[in-house]
Amino acid sequence: MSVDRYEAVIGLEVHVHLASRSKIFSSSSTAFGKEPNSCTDPVCLGLPGALPVLNRAVVDAAVRLGLAVGSHIRPRCRFARKHYFYPDLPKGFQISQYEEPLCEGGAVEFRVAGEARRVRLTRIHLEDDAGKNIHDDSGVSFVDFNRAGVPLVEIVSEPDIRSAEEAAEYMRALRTLVRTLGISDGNMEEGSLRCDANVSLRLHGTEKLGTKAEMKNINSFKHVREAVEHEIRRQAAVLDRGEAVVQETRLWDPERGLSQSMRSKEHAHDYRYFPEPDLPPLAVDQDWIERAQRSLPELPENRYRRYTDALGLSAQDAGVLCSEREIADYFDVASKACAAPAKKLANWIINEVLARIDDPRRLAAVDLPVPPVALAELVDLVEKGTLSGKLGKDIFGRMWQEKRRAGEIVASESVAVVSDVGLIEEICKKIVAAYPDEVVRYRGGQSKLLGFFVGKVMKEMGGKANPKTANEILLRLLG
Amino acid sequence: MASPQVKGASIAELAEGVRARKWKARELVESYLDRIARLDGRLGCYLLVDGDGARRRADQVDATVAAGRDPGLLAGVPIGLKDIFVTRGLQTTAGSKILRGFVPPYESTVSARLAAAGAIALGKLNMDEFAMGSSNENSAFKPVRNPWDLERVPGGSSGGSAASVAASLCAGSLGTDTGGSIRQPASLCGVAGMKPTYGRVSRYGVIAFASSLDHPGPFGRTVEEVATLLEVIAGHDPCDATSIPSPVGRYRQACAAGLAGMRVGVPEEYFQAGMDPEVEAAVRGAIDEIARAGAKLVPVSLPHTQYAVATYYLVCTAEASSNLARYDGVRYGHRTAEASSLEELYSKTRGEGFGAEPKRRIILGTYVLRSGYYEAYYGKALRVRRKIADDFRAVFDKCDVLATPTSPTAAFKLGERQADPLQMYLADIYTVAPALAGVPALSQCCGFTKNHLPIGLQLIGPPLGEEAVFRIAGEYQRRTYWHKRLPEDPS
Numbered sequence: 001m002s003v004d005r006y007e008a009v010i011g012l013e014v015h016v017h018l019a020s021r022s023k024i025f026s027s028s029s030t031a032f033g034k035e036p037n038s039c040t041d042p043v044c045l046g047l048p049g050a051l052p053v054l055n056r057a058v059v060d061a062a063v064r065l066g067l068a069v070g071s072h073i074r075p076r077c078r079f080a081r082k083h084y085f086y087p088d089l090p091k092g093f094q095i096s097q098y099e100e101p102l103c104e105g106g107a108v109e110f111r112v113a114g115e116a117r118r119v120r121l122t123r124i125h126l127e128d129d130a131g132k133n134i135h136d137d138s139g140v141s142f143v144d145f146n147r148a149g150v151p152l153v154e155i156v157s158e159p160d161i162r163s164a165e166e167a168a169e170y171m172r173a174l175r176t177l178v179r180t181l182g183i184s185d186g187n188m189e190e191g192s193l194r195c196d197a198n199v200s201l202r203l204h205g206t207e208k209l210g211t212k213a214e215m216k217n218i219n220s221f222k223h224v225r226e227a228v229e230h231e232i233r234r235q236a237a238v239l240d241r242g243e244a245v246v247q248e249t250r251l252w253d254p255e256r257g258l259s260q261s262m263r264s265k266e267h268a269h270d271y272r273y274f275p276e277p278d279l280p281p282l283a284v285d286q287d288w289i290e291r292a293q294r295s296l297p298e299l300p301e302n303r304y305r306r307y308t309d310a311l312g313l314s315a316q317d318a319g320v321l322c323s324e325r326e327i328a329d330y331f332d333v334a335s336k337a338c339a340a341p342a343k344k345l346a347n348w349i350i351n352e353v354l355a356r357i358d359d360p361r362r363l364a365a366v367d368l369p370v371p372p373v374a375l376a377e378l379v380d381l382v383e384k385g386t387l388s389g390k391l392g393k394d395i396f397g398r399m400w401q402e403k404r405r406a407g408e409i410v411a412s413e414s415v416a417v418v419s420d421v422g423l424i425e426e427i428c429k430k431i432v433a434a435y436p437d438e439v440v441r442y443r444g445g446q447s448k449l450l451g452f453f454v455g456k457v458m459k460e461m462g463g464k465a466n467p468k469t470a471n472e473i474l475l476r477l478l479g
Numbered sequence: 480m481a482s483p484q485v486k487g488a489s490i491a492e493l494a495e496g497v498r499a500r501k502w503k504a505r506e507l508v509e510s511y512l513d514r515i516a517r518l519d520g521r522l523g524c525y526l527l528v529d530g531d532g533a534r535r536r537a538d539q540v541d542a543t544v545a546a547g548r549d550p551g552l553l554a555g556v557p558i559g560l561k562d563i564f565v566t567r568g569l570q571t572t573a574g575s576k577i578l579r580g581f582v583p584p585y586e587s588t589v590s591a592r593l594a595a596a597g598a599i600a601l602g603k604l605n606m607d608e609f610a611m612g613s614s615n616e617n618s619a620f621k622p623v624r625n626p627w628d629l630e631r632v633p634g635g636s637s638g639g640s641a642a643s644v645a646a647s648l649c650a651g652s653l654g655t656d657t658g659g660s661i662r663q664p665a666s667l668c669g670v671a672g673m674k675p676t677y678g679r680v681s682r683y684g685v686i687a688f689a690s691s692l693d694h695p696g697p698f699g700r701t702v703e704e705v706a707t708l709l710e711v712i713a714g715h716d717p718c719d720a721t722s723i724p725s726p727v728g729r730y731r732q733a734c735a736a737g738l739a740g741m742r743v744g745v746p747e748e749y750f751q752a753g754m755d756p757e758v759e760a761a762v763r764g765a766i767d768e769i770a771r772a773g774a775k776l777v778p779v780s781l782p783h784t785q786y787a788v789a790t791y792y793l794v795c796t797a798e799a800s801s802n803l804a805r806y807d808g809v810r811y812g813h814r815t816a817e818a819s820s821l822e823e824l825y826s827k828t829r830g831e832g833f834g835a836e837p838k839r840r841i842i843l844g845t846y847v848l849r850s851g852y853y854e855a856y857y858g859k860a861l862r863v864r865r866k867i868a869d870d871f872r873a874v875f876d877k878c879d880v881l882a883t884p885t886s887p888t889a890a891f892k893l894g895e896r897q898a899d900p901l902q903m904y905l906a907d908i909y910t911v912a913p914a915l916a917g918v919p920a921l922s923q924c925c926g927f928t929k930n931h932l933p934i935g936l937q938l939i940g941p942p943l944g945e946e947a948v949f950r951i952a953g954e955y956q957r958r959t960y961w962h963k964r965l966p967e968d969p970s
Contacts, residue, residue, distance in 0.1 A: 042583075042584065042585045045810065046805045046810075047565070047583065047584070047585070047811075048565060048571070048573065048578065048581070048583070048686040048687075048805070049563075049564075049565040049571075049583070049587060049682075049683065049684040049685050049686045049687065050585075050683070050684070051682060051683050051718060051719050051720065052720065053717065053718060053719075053720045054720065081801050083801060083804055083848075085804070085807060085825055087807075087809045087821070090805060090809075090810065091804065091805050092801070092803075092804025092805045092806075092807060093801055093804055143809065143810075270849060270850045271850070272800075272801070272845065272848035272849065272850070273848075273850075273853070274797060274798075274801070274848050274853065274857055277689075277690035277691035277721075277798060278687075278690050278720060278721065279720050279721075280720055280721060
């Protein structure tokens with residue numbers, strides 16, 4: 001038996017909170033983490049007599065997302081009621097879209113280990129989020145409706161995903177995309193991005209889709225990887241035993257790393273969809289679409305291609321820079337101000353800047369100790385030879401600590417590299433004279449002793465010698 | 480100061496008296512509260528009387544008058560609100576036990592507009608539970624009796640709204656009409672009531688029964704009063720996405736504009752077998768009177784009328800099953816005393832809280848919307864609904880207003896039809912088609928049976944054609960005296 005006999009066929013339904021100030025159908029705030037039930041109003045509480053009114057900013061965000069992934073934006077779409085009973089669902093139905101979603105088709109492009117992948121989309125539609133049940137230790141349950149009515153887009157993919165890794169990367173790509181578009185904060189820890197995964201297996205080389213199970217309650221990249229991986233193994237084991245996979249909905253338990261059946265197909269909800277009579281059909285005209293199209297920023301995949309094709313960055317570096325909108329933005333601003341090759345700048349960002357922050361989103365902070373233009377200045381100083389690599393790193397450390405510019409530190413403390421050939425030559429001669437044994441060994445073939453002499457020269461000069469010049473002089477003196 | 484005679488008083492004269500300091504709003508309120516205290520025990524119009532609130536608001540109107548400021552078109556006019564309009568701080572039940580104890584934290588748009596115009600809400604009026612019914616016998620709390628004959632129903636679902644105006648327990652009232660719930664009780668109680676164009680009056684804060692069919696609207700003893708109230712409550716509301724943005728018409732002026740040159744259509748489908756002969760005679764008499772007043776009568780046809788009742792019950796039950804899903808005992812209203820699981824919390828709360836008619840409609844509506852059956856029922860009903868609306872569109876090329884009976888019979892006896900829901904549903908036979916089409920329709924008194932029971936004339940206009948309806952209604956009323964007849968106060 002082996003998992004390898006099977007090909008996994010995976011489709012994801014990703015729910016993304018849209019970053020609007022007010023809720024999708026009412027005026028109360030969407031702020032996260034407020035006192036329970038403080039961000040509510042008659043509409044999102046589903047009070048008798050309350051009516052939804054569509055927030056057009058939310059539609060605009062979804063239109064921009066649709067355009068970014070090449071969806072067809074329907075000129076006329078409708079909302080529909082999706083019914084089920086649950087304490088966190090105040091109206092007894094969710095306002096979603098069913099037969100006439102806002103966006104149809106399109107695809108998300110991303111990379112798995114540098115390899116380009118493309119996952120087609122079925123649809124993107126708008127809906128309202130539910131509240132949150134809170135279970136007390138004493139066995140009492142409470143409901144917080146602050147989240148009720150927070151705008152969501154549901155992004156439904158075709159079953160184009162083939163592995164747990166790919167599922168996680170797809171979700172990561174969506175997060176980067178919505179953050180690049182500025183339509184969601186993509187905060188995983190606040191549940192701004194959640195997904196359900198439909199997983200089925202089939203023997204490699206076969207076409208017919210196997211019976212699928214739907215995994216619910218996945219809210220991080222790690223969980224999507226684990227949940228899908230686990231489900232693939234579970235189904236493989238079922239199939240290996242010669243049994244059939246049961247069509248069902250399973251709830252992923254990230255704590256215990258396993259899933260359990262929630263309901264079978266026979267007990268599937270009948271959501272009794274019908275067009276939402278309180279909301280007239282939504283018309284999105286060509287003007288609106290064109291305005292939204294013009295407002296699109298450079299998309300992550302185009303950015304990646306620009307970095308690798310035009311700037312000559314490695315796939316790995318480009319991947320790191322594009323992994324968060326803020327890193328790429330930081331790179332782009334620094335790059336404009338920097339004469340040094342892009343590769344050098346990228347190294348500084350990846351090795352120095354990112355090493356000093358735990359959350360790359362901090363790069364957009366106004367009080368960042370080393371803003372991109374300041375880094376550009378430092379990198380140029382190193383590339384021109386004014387600072388050695390070693391000095392540059394020291395200075396970067398001080399810039400980060402003291403929030404000072406490189407030029408300022410260099411000017412005030414004369415830390416710049418000495419490039420005076422006469423002075424360096426004098427010191428080199430002194431060192432060569434002081435270590436006759438090493439000179440003999442060097443000339444006898446131990447060429448790696450060059451580093452020993454360079455080190456001595458640097459030490460003598462307090463690390464300020466231009467290393468390139470010292471190298472050249474020493475090679476001549478020893479040669 | 481003269482003491483106001485409130486029985487049979489008109490909204491215009493009451494408000495004028497307050498503005499002219501002939502009497503105080505407080506005195507009007509006391510007079511009505513006194514009538515309610517004396518008479519409503521027999522009639523059952525009010526589910527809640529807010530005496531203290533009414534007195535407080537009356538004093539505010541009087542203070543406004545005393546300060547020389549404009550107290551509004553409805554200065555000090557005591558009105559009643561069907562208990563389907565949410566009122567901030569005042570229990571609102573929609574006639575259902577499931578909402579007992581529910582005190583809304585917000586106010587409906589239309590009740591707020593009435594208050595802003597100086598009207599004083601005296602309390603909340605009785606109704607069929609969730610506006611489901613044609614006799615008011617489906618109220619979870621008590622029946623309403625018809626002021627013209629206490630053994631008879633006032634019609635429904637806005638039975639309290641119609642009977643309270645007929646019995647002068649308020650000067651005017653608000654109701655809602657989903658399939659006839661304003662027009663049919665207006666007809667049975669001998670008052671005027673209008674279901675305006677769908678979207679003309681905001682539904683924000685009106686407890687939903689069937690969203691695409693719910694029409695809030697006014698009751699008055701005369702058509703002018705209906706026009707006056709409508710001018711106050713109509714108009715765009717940003718809180719209701721289905722509300723129409725076009726400007727409000729001059730309905731009061733239209734009542735006095737005369738009907739010269741107007742064409743009145745008489746649809747053959749509304750005069751077929753099953754109608755009470757006395758009703759037919761009165762309605763035909765009214766149409767003749769309208770012709771004598773100068774209107775041209777045009778025989779017309781609305782060929783899809785026969786499908787209206789079936790279509791209506793598919794659409795309204797589907798929407799009701801959805802709208803009533805929120806009553807689950809979790810957040811407000813009734814919650815069962817004992818439940819061992821979530822499932823049981825729902826089933827017991829809803830089982831105990833809803834009466835038979837809402838349960839019947841929830842079950843029907845749930846059936847109608849089942850996956851795989853949507854097209855056969857709801858989808859088909861929507862298509863027939865469009866045909867019915869097309870009928871009206873076509874007919875209004877040939878005429879300006881349609882004249883029909885409102886109800887096939889005068890008021891029936893309490894209990895008479897309760898065992899037979901289908902018979903009850905046929906009470907709406909002339910009123911559901913205009914509801915499905917969303918066109919404005921008014922009912923006014925056009926005669927009495929030999930048993931002294933009122934008979935209603937229904938006038939139907941094209942979308943946003945309220946003014947045309949009021950022109951006919953106003954002229955007919957000027958030529959007749961039916962609206963001046965008042966029922967005796969119950970002893």
